[in-house]
Amino acid sequence: MINRQANRRTGKTFLFLLTLFCFPAFAQKAKIDSLRNVLKTQKEDTNKVNTLVLLTRAVMLTGQYDSAMIWGEQTKALAEKIGYKKGLGNAYNNIGNIYLSKGELDESQKQHSKSMEVQQEINNLPGVASSHNNLGNICLYKGNYPEALDHYLSAKKIYEQIKTGKMIRTNLASAYNNIGSVYLLQNNYAAADSNYRSGLALRLELGDKHGAAASYGNIGLVNYMLHKYDEALKNHRASLKIKEEIEDKPGIAATYGNIGTVYFDQGKYAEALVNFFASEKLGLELGNQETVANAYSNIGQTYVRLHKPAEARAYLEKSLAIGKELGHVQILKNSYDGLARADSALGNWQAALEEQKLFTFYRDSILNQENTQKITQAQMNYEFQKKQTAAQEAQAKKDAVRSVITWSGIGALVLLFLAVLLFINRSKLKQKHRHQEELNKKQKEQADAVMETQEQERKRIAEDLHDSLGHLLSTVKMNLQTFPSEYKPLTENPLNLLNQASEEIRNITFNLMPRTLEEGGLVPALNELASKVTNAGRVKVLLHVHGMDRFTLEKQSQFNIYRIVQEAVNNILKHADASEITIQLIGQDDHLRIMIEDDGKGFDPGQQKSGRGLKNIVTRSLWLKGNINIDSHPGRGTTITTEIPV
Amino acid sequence: MGTIRILIADDHRVFIDGMKALLKDVPGLEVVGEAENGQKLIEQVEVHRPQLVLTDVQMPVMDGIEATREIHKRYPEIKIIVLTMMNESMFIKKMLEAGASGYILKTVDKDELIRVIHKVAAGEKHFSEEVTAQLLNNFSEKSAPGPADSLTKREKEILALIAQGLTDKEIAEKVFLSALTVISHRKNILSKLGLKNKVELTRFAIEHKLLS
Numbered sequence: 035m036i037n038r039q040a041n042r043r044t045g046k047t048f049l050f051l052l053t054l055f056c057f058p059a060f061a062q063k064a065k066i067d068s069l070r071n072v073l074k075t076q077k078e079d080t081n082k083v084n085t086l087v088l089l090t091r092a093v094m095l096t097g098q099y100d101s102a103m104i105w106g107e108q109t110k111a112l113a114e115k116i117g118y119k120k121g122l123g124n125a126y127n128n129i130g131n132i133y134l135s136k137g138e139l140d141e142s143q144k145q146h147s148k149s150m151e152v153q154q155e156i157n158n159l160p161g162v163a164s165s166h167n168n169l170g171n172i173c174l175y176k177g178n179y180p181e182a183l184d185h186y187l188s189a190k191k192i193y194e195q196i197k198t199g200k201m202i203r204t205n206l207a208s209a210y211n212n213i214g215s216v217y218l219l220q221n222n223y224a225a226a227d228s229n230y231r232s233g234l235a236l237r238l239e240l241g242d243k244h245g246a247a248a249s250y251g252n253i254g255l256v257n258y259m260l261h262k263y264d265e266a267l268k269n270h271r272a273s274l275k276i277k278e279e280i281e282d283k284p285g286i287a288a289t290y291g292n293i294g295t296v297y298f299d300q301g302k303y304a305e306a307l308v309n310f311f312a313s314e315k316l317g318l319e320l321g322n323q324e325t326v327a328n329a330y331s332n333i334g335q336t337y338v339r340l341h342k343p344a345e346a347r348a349y350l351e352k353s354l355a356i357g358k359e360l361g362h363v364q365i366l367k368n369s370y371d372g373l374a375r376a377d378s379a380l381g382n383w384q385a386a387l388e389e390q391k392l393f394t395f396y397r398d399s400i401l402n403q404e405n406t407q408k409i410t411q412a413q414m415n416y417e418f419q420k421k422q423t424a425a426q427e428a429q430a431k432k433d434a435v436r437s438v439i440t441w442s443g444i445g446a447l448v449l450l451f452l453a454v455l456l457f458i459n460r461s462k463l464k465q466k467h468r469h470q471e472e473l474n475k476k477q478k479e480q481a482d483a484v485m486e487t488q489e490q491e492r493k494r495i496a497e498d499l500h501d502s503l504g505h506l507l508s509t510v511k512m513n514l515q516t517f518p519s520e521y522k523p524l525t526e527n528p529l530n531l532l533n534q535a536s537e538e539i540r541n542i543t544f545n546l547m548p549r550t551l552e553e554g555g556l557v558p559a560l561n562e563l564a565s566k567v568t569n570a571g572r573v574k575v576l577l578h579v580h581g582m583d584r585f586t587l588e589k590q591s592q593f594n595i596y597r598i599v600q601e602a603v604n605n606i607l608k609h610a611d612a613s614e615i616t617i618q619l620i621g622q623d624d625h626l627r628i629m630i631e632d633d634g635k636g637f638d639p640g641q642q643k644s645g646r647g648l649k650n651i652v653t654r655s656l657w658l659k660g661n662i663n664i665d666s667h668p669g670r671g672t673t674i675t676t677e678i679p680v
Numbered sequence: 681m682g683t684i685r686i687l688i689a690d691d692h693r694v695f696i697d698g699m700k701a702l703l704k705d706v707p708g709l710e711v712v713g714e715a716e717n718g719q720k721l722i723e724q725v726e727v728h729r730p731q732l733v734l735t736d737v738q739m740p741v742m743d744g745i746e747a748t749r750e751i752h753k754r755y756p757e758i759k760i761i762v763l764t765m766m767n768e769s770m771f772i773k774k775m776l777e778a779g780a781s782g783y784i785l786k787t788v789d790k791d792e793l794i795r796v797i798h799k800v801a802a803g804e805k806h807f808s809e810e811v812t813a814q815l816l817n818n819f820s821e822k823s824a825p826g827p828a829d830s831l832t833k834r835e836k837e838i839l840a841l842i843a844q845g846l847t848d849k850e851i852a853e854k855v856f857l858s859a860l861t862v863i864s865h866r867k868n869i870l871s872k873l874g875l876k877n878k879v880e881l882t883r884f885a886i887e888h889k890l891l892s
Contacts, residue, residue, distance in 0.1 A: 504765045505692045508786035512698035515790040516705075529789075536787045540765065550770045562768050562814075569813045578832060580872050616832050622871040627864060631834060663860045670856040675864045 066092045083113045083121035090128040094135060102132050123152035123161055130168060143172045160202065163192035167205070170212060174219075183216045200240065207236040207245055211252065218256055227256045247276040251289060258296055266296050287316035287325045294332055298339075307336050327356035327365045334372040343379035346372060367396035485657070489547070489593050496546040504539050507532055545600075556592040557582060560599060560617065567603060567615070574614045575603070581621030585680045594654045595619075595628060595678075601654075602630040602674055605647035610634025610672065626680050628660075631673045636666040651676075684801045685712045687728060689721040689735040689744065690763075695786070699734070706794055718742030718750075725751050730758065732801050737764045737771050745774050752779025759800045763788075769814050772807075782806040830872050836890055838865045842878060843885035 069089040076082040086109035094102035106129040113121035130145030146168045153161030170185030186209055193206035210233030217226035234249035250273035257266035270293045277285040294309035310332045317325030330353035337346035350372040357365035370393035377386035511532045514525045544566065551559035557579055564575035587595070599617055606612050612634030620627045648664065651674065655662040660678035686703070688711060690696050696714050703709050713728045715721040719742040721735060733751065735744040748760050761782035762775045772783055782800045784793070785808055796806045807815070831839065834855075841851045848866070852859040866881075875881055885891050 500765055501692075505695050505786070508765070509692070509694045509698040511787065512695075512702045512790070516701045533787055536765075540767070544768075548768065549766065550768050554770045558770050562770070565769060565814055569810075576832070578830065580830065580868075616834070618832070618868060620868045620871050622867065627868060629864060629868065631832075663858070663864070665858045665861040667856045673857060673861050675861060677864070 063096070066096070078112060078116060080116065080118045080121060083109060083116070083118050083125075086112065087121060087124045087128060090125075090132075094128065094132050097135075099132050099136050103129065106132060119152055119156045120158060120161070123149050123156070123158065126152065127161075127165070127168070134168075134172065139172050139176055143169065146172065159192050159196055160205075163189040163205065163209075166192070167209065167212065170216075174212075174216065179216050179220050183213065186212045186216060203236060203240055204242060204245070207233045207240065207242065207249075209233075210236065211245070211249060214252060214256075218252070218259070221259075223256050223260050227253060227260075230256060243276050243280050244282070247273045247280070247282065247285060250276065251285075251292065254289075254292060254296075258292070258299070261299075263296050263300050267293060270296065283316055283320055284322060284325070287313045287320065287322065287329075290316065291325070291328060291332065294336075298332070298336060301339075303336050303339050307333065307340075310336060323356050323360060324362065324365075327353045327360070327362065328368075330356070331365060331368040331372060334376070335368065338372055338375045338379070341379070343376040346376040347380070350376060363396055363400055367393060367400060370396060485594070486590065489590075493547040493552065496543045499539055499546070500543045504536065504543070507536050507539065511536075551593065551596055556587065556596055557619070559596055560619070563596075563600060563603065564617065567607070573607060573612055576614065576616045578616065578618045578620075580619070582619055582626075584621050585626075587626075587680065591658060591678075591680075594658055595626075598628065598651050598654050598676065599630060601647050601650050605651075606630075606632045606634060606672070608647075610636070612671065621680070624680060625677050627675065627677045629673065629675045631671060633671045636668050636670045636672050638668055639664060639666055683708055683710045684732055684797060685710050685728065685730040686797070687711075687713045687715065687721065687724055687730040687733045689715040689718065689724075689733065689739065689747065691716050691736065691739040695736075702790055702793075709794065709797060716740075718744055718747030721747045722750055725755065725758065729755070732797060733758060733760045734763045734797075735760060737762060737766055737775065745771075745778050748775060748780050749778040759803075761796065761800050761806075767810050767814050772811055772815055783811045784808040785810060831869060835865055835869050835872075838862060839869055839881060839885050840891050842866065843882040843891055 066089065069085055069092060073082065073085050073089065076085060086105060090102055090105040090109055093105055106125060109125040109128065110122065113119075113125050126145050126149035130142045130149060133139075133142035133145060146165055150162060150165035150169070153165055166185045166189035170182045170189065173179070173182035173185060190206065190209040190213065193202050193209055196202050210229045214226045214229035214233060217223070217229060230249055230252045234246060234253065237245035237249055250269045254266045254269035254273060257263075257269065270289055274286060274289045274293070277289060290309045290313035294306045294313065297303070297306035297309065310329050314326060314329035314333065317323075317329055330349045334346045334348075334350035334353060337343070337349065350369050353365055354369040354373065356362075357369050370389045374386050374389035374393055377383075377389060511529060514529055514532070517525055544562075548559050548562055550562045560577055560579075564577045567573060567575045603615060603617075606615055610632050612632035614633050616629075616631045618627070618629040618631075620629070651664075652662055655676040655678070658676075658678040660676040662674070662676040664672070664674050666672035686709060688696050688699050690699070693716070696716075700711050700714070703711055712730055713724045715724045717739045718735075721733065721744075722742075725733065733748075735748060737744045739747075744762065744764075748762075751758055751760060756779075759782075760780045761784065762780045763784055763786055764771070765786050767785055775783060782796055782805060784796055784806070788796070788808065792808075796808075799806050837855065838851060841854060846854070848859045848862045851857075852862045855862070857865075869881065870876065873881075873884060875884060
């Protein structure tokens with residue numbers, strides 16, 4: 035775990051994970067012209083379809099996807115017209131690749147599936163395998179690893195059946211490589227290693243230097259993840275040697291970076307530095323900003339470890355600048371991390387603190403993304419496995435299936451619980467930055483998306499918590515109560531704890547997402563909130579609603595208003611020491627006034643820096659285009675008013 | 681009084697199993713059937729004709745609310761107790777309207793549960809403490825009886841000061857609020873009472889003896 039953290043800090047470069055085909059664009063122009071000339075002379079036959087297939091591919095490689103799409107559609111139409119199946123399959127394949135280049139994964143998947151159907155129909159095995167490979171790539175991009183693996187394995191199987199032919203064997207090596215990559219992404223390092231090595235052996239046999247270099251690099255990466263540093267270095271060096279032979283400069287730069295990272299993790303900072311510098315030099319030569327920035331931030335991090343904060347600072351400033359230019363979150367995170375360490379070593383506490391905050395912010399946003407991905411992947415994994423299990427064990431005994439489900443259920447529960455903890459923890463930190471974000475108009479849209487995602491996440495977590503953990507706890511409780519009465523002294527304490535846990539879950543669930551808000555809307559939900567707080571006994575909450583029936587609020591607005599009131603009430607409960615809270619929602623003409631008053635100890639708005647709660651209220655109010663007024667005097671309670679247009 | 685025959689409906693298998701284990705050795709109670717959703721519950725009721733049903737609220741296919749309504753309509757003699765994780769008044773109200781005679785939370789103790797089953801089977805109603813509190817404290821959305829009652833304490837105070845001819849700023853100083861907040865209060869008062877200006881406000885204050 036500690037080492038992983040270090041990886042992130044040094045900006046590990048995940049290169050050559052996938053073997054994709056790539057051609058230099060400049061060579062395409064002449065090719066396109068000559069193909070178009072050939073086309074003019076051809077009749078509507080299979081030859082013309084084949085020419086169109088080549089032309090589409092050539093145009094696509096120049097990046098003109100719209101024209102490529104037109105050629106692709108023409109190919110398809112002609113192939114259909116003359117009933118040329120193989121050509122039709124190739125046309126679908128091209129169209130699928132164009133969509134893939136445009137990043138439209140779903141559409142691409144559809145086209146490649148059609149291509150596969152046609153290829154299967156005419157029993158064109160290499161074509162079927164190639165479709166499997168393409169579909170595998172798409173699944174991989176979507177993060178659906180199990181299905182990607184399934185496709186790659188199918189491709190491998192076909193290639194192994196055909197066996198002969200250089201192209202087939204080259205593709206088989208790619209299939210091994212891709213399978214290895216899926217295993218790597220699934221953290222199954224042993225399987226990744228063995229597949230990468232099978233691919234490597236084939237590539238060496240075929241004399242495929244590009245491929246072999248990539249395989250060596252991947253094996254290096256796997257061994258690095260396994261902390262087998264010597265093995266990692268050995269393979270990276272082998273990769274480097276071939277790349278130098280074939281003058282693959284971007285590859286060399288990446289490998290230097292990877293070697294440096296291994297040394298860094300080993301604590302061999304001098305060696306690490308040499309390699310990072312080599313990577314920087316090549317990156318500059320190639321004009322590859324990302325490589326350069328990664329090298330800068332790695333050099334900076336290394337200098338920090340070498341207790342040279344001033345030098346570190348200089349490099350980290352440079353990586354930060356590029357990171358900002360590229361909007362590259364990973365580089366920004368690493369740079370701020372290094373800067374915070376450097377500044378703290380230099381005694382610039384104020385700056386270090388700011389940088390630490392920004393580091394945390396970027397780290398959290400990356401973590402958040404990763405968590406979401408992990409959860410999605412866990413679901414995909416689960417669903418895929420479910421499919422598989424159902425197919426294979428249809429006749430297996432019911433009891434066996436049941437125990438599998440129970441265990442995966444318990445596993446899912448634990449995962450969920452962790453996810454909730456992570457989510458709650460992260461969202462706390464995330465909210466800190468919401469205010470600044472919101473003021474920046476450029477990021478307004480992002481904020482919208484974040485808010486919506488947050489609500490959805492909250493809802494999902496609340497439901498999961500309630501449905502799974504809540505029920506499990508009450509079931510545990512029932513089971514405990516079936517013990518004979520002589521065990522009572524033993525079960526009493528656990529029973530009490532279970533009651534508290536259930537209560538806690540109900541509270542968390544309600545705070546995350548009251549079902550009434552989802553199903554009944556704003557006013558019933560506020561009623562519920564007022565009632566819950568009043569029932570707790572410390573503070574009385576009064577709710578006045580007037581004129582709300584004259585308009586309907588959008589769901590997102592309702593949620594925001596609810597969160598404003600919730601945040602205000604939580605703030606009061608936490609800080610104000612009040613005995614009564616009055617919440618008012620007054621609809622008048624074309625606006626809605628929300629007023630939250632308390633009779634607590636108040637504060638001096640001029641003196642006190644507003645806390646997170648107030649900032650959130652302001653942010654949400656701004657989102658609703660509202661005028662907000664926070665009115666408070668020491669000893670005289672607080673009144674928050676916001677008036678929003680409807 | 682013989683054995684009380686009980687049907688349990690819940691979409692959580694483990695919960696049903698736990699419930700059956702819990703009630704297995706209790707004299708006078710017998711679990712005669714189970715259902716994982718509302719529709720199955722109705723079918724099971726037809727088959728077993730129990731005296732009492734324990735049902736969850738949210739279930740797939742058909743929820744407990746609809747099932748309760750249907751069972752109550754067809755067999756008003758069958759008592760229905762809601763046994764759920766949710767104590768939000770919206771659901772409590774819906775369940776009561778549908779014909780449930782009891783509403784308890786799943787965290788209920790064994791002894792309490794048995795007591796409630798007997799009580800409801802004997803024709804009484806029962807709501808657990810938390811549920812009752814949640815219902816009682818629920819505030820009506822409809823405006824209160826007289827228009828003056830819809831005003832908060834603070835609003836009445838400000839209305840009196842307006843009627844005495846004080847400006848917003850003067851009122852603000854007197855009640856330790858900012859003028860902006862006072863203006864918001866004034867707007868709220870006008871809106872609630874359906875009035876247009878200070879003259880009407882003053883008249884209202886006098887008519888309703890709010891000039892303290």
